[in-house]
Amino acid sequence: MYVRGTVADEVDVRSVSTSYGESELAEVPLRLADDGIEPPGNATPALSDGGTAAVTDGDETTTVTLWNKWTESAALLEPGMELLVTNAKEEEFRGETQYATTGDSYVVVEPSFLVSVTSIRNWVECPRLYYLNKLSGVPLNYPVVKGTLVHEVFGDLLRGRDLEESIDARIEERGLQLGLLGETPEAVVEDVRENAKAIEGWLEQGRLTEDDNWRSEQLLISETFGIRGRADAIRRGAPVELKTGKNLKKEPRFKDKVQAACYALLLEEHGGDVDTGTLLYTKNSALDRNEETGDLTPAKDFSMGDGLLKYVVRLRNEIAAMEVSNGVPTGYEADAKCEYCFEQDTCMVVSGRLDQDSKAGQIGQPLPEAEREYFERFYRAIEEERREVHREYAKLWEQSAEERADDDRALIDLEFVEKRSLEGGRWELRARREGGATSKLREGDLVLASDGHPVRGDSELARIERLDDEIVLTADEPVEVTRLDVYPSELTTDRLLVAMHDALLKGDARRKDILFGRTEPEFEAIDEEFIGNNRNQNEAVTKAVGAKDCALIHGPPGTGKTYTIAQAIRAMVERGERVLLSAFTNRAVDNALEATLEQLTAVIDDDQVVRIGSESGVREDMAPYRLERAGDPDDRVAKLQNAQVVAATTATCGSRVMKEQTFDVALVDEAAQLTEPGTCAAINLAERFVLVGDHEQLPPVVRAENELSESLFERLVDLYPDAGVMLDRQYRMNQRIQAFASTEFYDGQLRPATSPVASRTLDDLEGVSRDALPERLQDPVSFVNIEGDRSQYTDSEEAARIADLIESYEAAGLERSEIGVIAPFRAQVSEISNHVPDDVAVDTVDRFQGSSQEVIIVSFTATGTLEGPIFEDYRRINVALTRPKRALVLVGDAQALASDPVYERMLAWARR
């Protein structure tokens, strides 16, 4: 029986005498979860006695007794924490039903907090090491890269690839990284071969017989234990872990066993019965085995005892409890010996700078109070964000397939078409979807591809190569795909933490004075005209070029941000500076790069401009500039080091390769959409920085509500008004269209840049005549009143009317591709898509930011009364209303809209 609930009060741990002698017990007052708890879909004998969950009718509090070793986990509990006990037994005590652990029970603290296997492994070495790794990320160093290479070769061998071919191919793929590390392919081949030989030899021995049943790299998630990880390999249902080190002992290292045990737990939950684990030490070569030097066989098996599995869950509980209570480990939690630790110095420095209690001690001066306070605040905010990612994971099993599809988080009921093996042992998978099914998934995304359930079924990480009615994926394993789910990645969260750590602990003093408002940014006087026809753009470039610390360019819609960025980069390049061009999205990076290239043709050679990004992330016309990472190390690294302009998203700026680069200046577009640490990922790499954005448009995309939702751009604009310039002439909208946004969002400062812009109408377009439109659509701004169908997130009447409007525009000579439709909710986007032809772009505001169209139709999907903000906040409506160049049509219920002051003013303007 499963018991799950919330700890209702303090937990009491004590000793009692039983017929077996002294025992420890903890009585946990537990408020049972509303519906008790359903056992996971495929609960196995290891986890379940087949009994059902404790079911309650609401707020019922009971007592759960945790026996013996589980009292260690009980001691971590605080009121409010979640607790799960498997295989519990029911007991009557003074007429009340209570529960207690049995010999088969597992006790899980905060089961929805997903701890990674790597974290557990680090934690068992030293909890402080776990924390330090989280803060500083995985560095680019040779042992790490070699480890990855050996793992990749191992996977290839399992998939039947030839050893030499695999080694060559994998080393080639990592050309750039190896080049940055100053390694030659010859030396690396030797090194990897030495490690891989041992693996191959071992594989040969028990050669891959049919019943050996190997599988490489499996992503595993446990909803019961709150653990996730990727096992190197599974043989006959048991985990095999690869280690690039040497181990002369008979037994595997303890931390390695712990890691394998984590996978064993995960496999058991997936229906396995795991009794052994294998560690492969690739530096061991059985050939030189002799008694004096120790046991040099590469593979060491051990039996997977019950005690070890439970110990692993207790370790995991320690991490979850610490994280959920916002704790910072000190190192005292473990009996690790600091004097033998490679990380001792780092540990002492971090403890010293952040004034943290630590077993290793502190060295150095603590950071100023304000910086430590900032660190703690943002650390918490980022961890909250991580928890939101975990909630996304939980939805993988809490929501039904249909619910996930309705939420746009999954494509379900696909028809599996075929699997085809690719060169290098990977697979191409194809599946077909019913027309019309939409989701958040996009080409290039990593997704969970499964044969029915992303956690309980056969599931793999796959990349979407093509997303039409036929979906093409690539993956390491040939899953018979019938379902795709959004993969909730923690990568972004991890990188935010590292970027913040780097800004504060490695950042230069002057930069921090700027970030913390301790000094005014300074500017060098520049006496040069960069842009002749636009005063504020010229001032923006002057500021960007002359900034000693930072410049802030506020660019409302269509005001030539991109053009200004390109001019600024040109001026910087002419001054011999190395420039990082970054933005939140790939699209913005490519846009800005395209404009920059136009400016740079006369100034530098094409090969001095490099775009860093994945093949699917970089737009086709910018692909020639994309830095191929594979190839000869020297050549790859030369290509990067020679580049005077490097363009990459801010997420990529946090990658190991980019973190090694330095720039004179970082120019960041879409800066108002970036969190503070997200911005730091780019500006950490440069001496000075220029942020370009508009805080009246979309704010940072974050899941949790906390300080992450204010951008550094916005904070600095407030802090240093003199470091900023607002571009005030827009090159996009007819005057009538821009009027509302200008008064409502830009203090009336926004003006058309030229009179042709001010007076542009649909008549300017070839073959289009406004006279052919119904009268009410002839004005550049019109409002169509519609009562609507009263559903909350969709409105089929609005959708139908929009389809009519599109027909009217087509009849007047417009191309469908010149019309865009914006709706506040995804459900309404689907609804409208079902009504209008495929080639009309229909999407949410977020997908339209940064683009423009001749005609924009906005669906408000509001009827009767307004219950909440339609577009979440007014910044979104600003974006929606500023997309069109020549015509804007608002469709909605006037009465509903009039109940909100901003929408009421909008109505007045549209109906004028």
Ligand SMILES: Nc1ncnc2c1ncn2[C@@H]1O[C@H](COP(=O)(O)OP(=O)(O)OP(=O)(O)O)[C@@H](O)[C@H]1O
């Ligand atoms: N000073 C200028 N002189 C002439 N044309 C300009 C000038 N500045 C911008 N433009 C033109 O105005 C248009 C819009 O400029 P740009 O694409 O740079 O705007 P943006 O502010 O980046 O737009 P968005 O708000 O979509 O990000 C472009 O066609 C650009 O060439």
